Amino acid sequence: MKNLRQILSSPYHQEDWISFLKELFAHNSGTGVILQKPQRIELSKSEKVKEAYELGNYETTEGRLIGIYQVNISEDMLLYRNKVGLRQLMKNIYKYNVDGVLVVFVQEKKWRLSYISEIIKEVDEKGKIIKEITNEKRFTYLLGEGEKTKTATDRLQLLVGKELSLEDFKNAFAVEALNNDFFDRYKDIYEDFVQHIIGVRYEMDKKTKKYIEIKKHEPHPNFDGYKNYKDYPMPHPDSETQPFKNKEYPNLFNGNKKAVRDFVKRMMGRIVFLYFIQKKGWLAVPKGKNWGEGNYDYLYQLYKETPREDQPYFYEKRLAPLFFECFTDKKSESETNDLRFPYLNGGLFDKTQDQHFDKVNLPYSIFTELFDTFNSYNFTVYEDAPNEHTIAVDPEMLGHIFENLLEDNKDKGAFYTPKEIVHYMCKESLKNFLLSKIIPNGQSEKAKDVITKIIEHQPLNEEERKYIKEKGDVITTSLENVKICDPAIGSGAFPMGLLQEIYYIKITLQQLGITLEQTDAQIKKHIIEQNIYGVDIDAGAVDIARLRFWLSLVVDEQLPQPLPNLDFKIMQGNSLLESYQGVDLSHIGSEEEIIVDDLIDYGDEYKSFQQLTFFSEAHREKIQELIKDYFTTTEDKNLKRKEINDLIEGKIHYKIIFEKHLIEKKVNDFEKKFGISSEEELTKKLQKGILTSKGKEYKAYIANKKRLLELDYIENELISFQTKIERPYFLWHLYFKKVFDKGGFDIVIGNPPYVSTKGVPEEDKPLLEYEFGFSDDLYNHFFFKGYQILRDKGVLSFITSKTFWTTQTKRNLRDLLLSQRLEYIFDTGNPFKSAMVDTCITSFSKVKPENNILLFLDGSKDLENPLHYDVAQNVFIDTQNSVIFKPTEYNMKIHSLYGKKVKELYEQWWDKISTSKNINKYSKELEAYRQSLQSGDIALLGCLTEGGQGLATANNGKYIAVRKSTKWAKNILESRPKKLLEVVKRYKTAVKVANEEEAKDYLAALSEEQIATLFDELKEKFGRDIFGQGYIYRLIEDDEMADVETLTQDEKDNGIEPTKKFYVPYDKGDKDGNRWYLETPFAIAWSKENVGYLKTDPKARYQGYQFYFREGFCWTNVLNPQARLLKTKLKVKSVNVM
Structure with missing residues (x-):
């Protein structure tokens, strides 16, 4: 008899599988029944299924029955595309009273072993089913020829000879354990690569429970050159004895730790992507063979077969050529090659970001760990739905990896949203969008029921099919044109979820004969090109989001196709700021022609012109056409991207120069009016009283001079951005102009960063105030930005902290939300494993509420089975301060009894107790009021206390200092060098420091009194808030x-x-x-x-x-x-x- 590993790694044989089942249940006291002869199950005629068999059953220790089956699937059936039909088919198979199912799906040489749990039925006294709850979950192993089966073998072997419970079956198919194990090993390898280059590793501090950098050894010369090796010989990180040779390794990263981390992420991301690609048999396809018949183990063999002398240069001599030459060269696909590789195009293998890193030294030993790890796991290109779990590494794991690379994301407040929440938000957003198109001016329970069934992949009856056909044109047009955006896209979970939902609806429309037949890849490519948009401040997150979309296309292609360019679809930028340092950039691309008579260098495109016309209608349309063509171009991609960027950067520079001209004119007019030709002349005029420092004209003059200095700095910064990957602004109305020409996005969805006001950098607060008129927790700003970019009747859905329910500083947000039609509020408790924050989902449509009844769900105790409440939106509007609360029976009773009274008291007394002056002014009236109160009366706290x-x-x-003996002193010691460096870079100061280390040394040489004087003088000269509003720098x-x-x-x-x-x-x-x-x-x-x-x-x-x-x-x-x-x-x- 074959052992279990052999059975699972071979094409399916019924006899072998039954032999294992008999062994599995042989020592279980007769609780397992394996039929001597499999019982064929009669099914209605289907193109999807050839035949089905009952193999036996097993009664668990709780007395629950597990049915055991085999289903032979047609060769051309795509399991992931036929979830509704498969679910219905399985119901026909396990129509008997079973509580779970162990089923084998056989399709040629591949087979799947699934455990279907939570099939719950209620029966009457005679055993007749009276109610069925279809909340089953399916957990699946991919088995057969070419599949990695170690996990499945190990898990199933643990069941042999045991008295089994439902929990045992569930644990044998637990996907979470595999995901966590893969991530832990992936992260260790990532940290090994990073540590090798920069010499430090992130480890958790036992006291603070926060991740901090721990130095392990000196950095590699690739990191910052040989400055760490001047005074003493440094051992080679790959060897305890071999020293570095002088100038052997080039300085590649200039001491930039983030550049190192991003490089390692991209490298490992590319390797993971290729593991998915090789699952399709597209790597190293021999001459004369078809795509799909390539080497399923190519990457591991590439590593194993590297000659010893090349092993220290594995990245340079093996991986870099594979990434940047093989997959970006059309000749790689030629049938004349001994081995063929797909031409993939796309930004994934774009060398632009990594062209300087070819010579990086990465130890072969770490690659050994990487390939040994990856080769021990099964990879699948399919992303699961909430009730579908394939026990293999899938593209969603990339999102999990992004979430957990702590050093880059926890300070940004980036947390990976659980799959169940993503799917719920995507389904509800799409449902509300479609309903707004089908029944734009009213309510229809029939429309809601039918759309819900389609989105939930439930079978339709004849009447419902007829209704969908009637509304087919509206649904089809709406899905073709829907514009979806995640302004904090992270790893791409939400747009990816909506891609899948739209895809399944389009498949349903095809199956109903409403739309023409298209391939899966054609459908998905159209959705990505026409419907999906995303922005994130983190370039690493953008890389991963693009990667997931590329994988979603690859899975459906039968033959390799060039990947689309997503550079102008999923973009890096600060989505909250459409301005830079007070320069408004929101109208770029929509302003009228502007003529400039000066000869100014705006970049290569404009050098030869004396008179320049910037951003005429022709320019605007040219950019939009270039962006559209860029999606599918495979020729001169870098040149096209440069052409787009040059046009945009030229416009940005014009904006600054135009503002400088206006300010310079005001400065010149002032100096001409008062006869000022120098600083000395200005001082004399002030001393003689001709000018006064408190005069409006003088103050405006000083402010204008300061702004000119700032604009010089801003211009230099913007020039430097042309060579950087990350930019601190985002040009919504230019990059997505076609969307805004039609009013904005139909769906805005996402999980904005969890960064509180305290965590927002001081230098960003004035920028947020400039953009929004206030500075607060970032999620508050994302709601306002989401509202701004949403079209009328569009749907917004965010999962955020729920502090806005009651917090006074979030009153502006509550006013915004309550001015729109709230669809639902879902209290999700804390669904994040790593984020210490209670959250809720908030969804609204951009229309007036008009007596709206919203759905309030309370899942704080049970996320999967939340409590439902219908509540009038006016309840929250009419509550004091418009606070939001759970509308439980108890809370509604309190609201009914006291809500009106509290609001009356507030309106009567708040103005009289809002300030100390008012409390003094109305002290007699307040005292009389206090004396009049009786036991049981309701009163405001401010009316009863002395204060202000x-x-x-x-x-x-x-004025303010911090005592050196407190923990706050550490914050100041760490922040002062950074603050000083920022000011030195921005303004012309007497202090000369080039980097943070030099700033730290400079301050260390001064006494605390001298440091305070220095900072005081800089503030006096360049402005009170140059270090950030309220910044404290004194230590005593x-x-x-x-x-x-x-x-x-x-x-x-x-x-x-x-x-x-x-x-x-x-x-x-x-x-x-x-x-x-x-x-x-x-x-x-x-x-x-x-x-x-x-x-x-x-x-x-x-x-x-x-x-x-x-x-x-x-x-x-x-x-x-x-x-x-x-x-x-x-x-x-x-x-x-x-």
């Missing part, structure tokens, strides 16, 4: 603090003499995350001079002084997302901001 807002300095850097020792207990009343009121210790505690509440019970890390310089300034400075708010140096508590109006409590902090005798 405290001091706002308007210049924290000047604990012994510089004054003893508050010994201060006189005069010192508390008017400040302390500078000859004495004058720093006192300064309490900022809990907005910055300080624990309520800890002493404040902040201090304020409470000198007589400073207090005098604070009292008279119109920008400062010297208020709430009656509470200074009194104990109490500080609080902010930001609710704790993990609790029902206000964020508060015990206040010592201090000056306070809240």
Whole structure:
């Protein structure tokens, strides 16, 4: 008898499989029954299935029955394309009362072993089925000739001889364990490659539970040249004895760690892609053989057969030529070659990003680990639906890998969305979109039922088929033209989900005879070209998203086809900013002709022109045609891309130069008016009183001079972007002009980054304020951006933190959402394994609510079986502050009893308690109100307490310091060199530092007093917010603090003499995350001079002084997302901001 590994690795033989089943159940006390002769099952005539057999059954330890079957599938049936028919077929096979199914699907030399679970039926007393719940899940092993079967063999062998439960069957087919194991090994290999080059590795800090860089050895010379090897001999990373030879290795990465990580990601991503490709038999196809008859183990053999002398240069001599010559050369497909390889085109094997890295030194030992690992797993090119699980590495795993490469993504707030949530959001978005087209002005339960059935892949009855045929033209046209965008595309999960959903609907329309027959690849290519768009700030994420779309095409091609170019479909950029450093770029491509008479160098295309016409209608249309043609071009791709980029960059530079001309004219007019020819002349005019520093004209002049300096910096930055992969803005209205010409996107969907206001870089906050009028958690901005790019009646669906339900700072978001027709809110609890945040899905249509009833789902306790509530949208609109809450019976009762009263109290009293001044102004009225209250009355907290807002300095850097003994000091020590370097790069300063290391050394040579003076002077010269609004850079020792207990009343009121210790505690509440019970890390310089300034400075708010140096508590109006409590902090005798 064959052993199990042989059985699973060979074409299916019924006798061998039955022998194993008998062995499997031989020691199970008669609970397994394998039929001596398989029982043929009579089925209705079908082109999909040849025949089906019952092989036996097994009763589990819980008394549940597992049916065992064999189904022989037609050779031309595509299993993944016939899920509805297959599901219906299986129901006919297991129409008897079984609780699970073990079934073999046989198709020529390949076969699949599936375990179908959760077939739940309710029966009456006579055993007749009265209710069936079709929530079954199918878990599948790919078996047969050429398949990797180690996992299947190991798992099934564990079942032999055991008393089996349903859980045992489930564990034998568990896909999660395989995914986690593959990822862990993949990540280790990735870290090995990165560590080899940069010398550090990300490891979890045991105290903070955060990933930090740990130095393991000196960097390889490929990383930053030989500067680390000047003073002492450095051993070779591949050997404990072999030293580096002088100049043996070129400096390839210039010390850029991110460049190294992105390179390794791309390299490993390409190898993974080729593992999927070789599954189709397209690699190394021998002369005279057809595509599909290539070497299924080519990559492993390429590695194993590398001569010893070439092994240290495996990337340079084997992989790089394969990537950048073989798959990008049409001659590789020639039938005259001894071995043929597919010409793949596309950006995946574009050498542009990696052309400088051919000589990188990567150890053969790490490649050994990589190929041994990859070769021990089965790869499948099919992405599963939520109820379909193939126990093999599939393209979705690429998304999982992207999520978990921690060093790049956790700080960006990127978290991989669970498959079930992705599919739910995609299905609901597509359903609402189609319904808006089928029944644009009303409701129809019939339309909802039929569209739901199609999207859920459920069989249709005759009447429903007729209805779909009636609406066929509308559905077809809508699907042809739908425009879908994920503005934070990440690994591409949402657009990929919608690609699959649209594809299955189109297949259904074909099967119903509504549309003409197309190949699967034709359908998908059309969807990618016409319907899908995406943007992400991370170029690595964009690479992976494109990779998944390429794989989705490859799976359906019978013969290799060039991959489409997705450079202008799935794009890198900061989707929140359509501006750069205050330069509005949103109208590029839509402005009228602009004539420039100056001779300016705008790039090669414009050098020879004296008078230039920028972005005429011809230019605009030219760019759109170039982008359209670029999708399918295989000729001179880099030249076409450069032509597009040159046109765009030329326009951006014009915008800056145009603004500079306008400002220069204002500066010249001012200088001419007041006779100013130099800085000395300006100083004299100020000293003589001819000009005043407080005058409007002078202030505008200084602001314009500062802006000119900024524009010089901005222009240099934009020039540098032409040679960089990542850009900090995105030109929505230019790149996707055709979409906006028709009003915007039909569906905007995604999982925006989970970055709080605290995590937003200080330099980005003014940019967000410029773009949106406010700066907040990034997901808030994504809602507003999503709304901006959505067309009327379009559908938006985001999964985000649910802090916006109640938080005061998110009132603007609630107002936006409640002004539109909310389709549903789904409380998903915390579905992310790594993100410590409670989330919800929010979906709205861009139409007015008009007495809308929305669906509220509560899945916080059970995501798969959420509680359903129908609630009027007006309930939230009419609630105080428009807060959102779960509309449970209990909550609705509270709302009914108190909602109106609370709103009335707020309207009556809020203006009188909103500020300290108002509390003082209305103190008698408030006291009378307090005296009138009776037991059981409802009142606002602010009416019952003495308090108000405290001091706002308007210049924290000047007045506030941090004690060196606190953890906040570490943040300042780490951030000061970066802040200094940014200012030095942007402005002409006396300080000369070229990089962060030099900035760190420069500051280390100064005393704290000198550092504070330096930062003060830079702020004085270039503007209060050059380091970021409110940035604190002063550090003091604990012994510089004054003893508050010994201060006189005069010192508390008017400040302390500078000859004495004058720093006192300064309490900022809990907005910055300080624990309520800890002493404040902040201090304020409470000198007589400073207090005098604070009292008279119109920008400062010297208020709430009656509470200074009194104990109490500080609080902010930001609710704790993990609790029902206000964020508060015990206040010592201090000056306070809240």
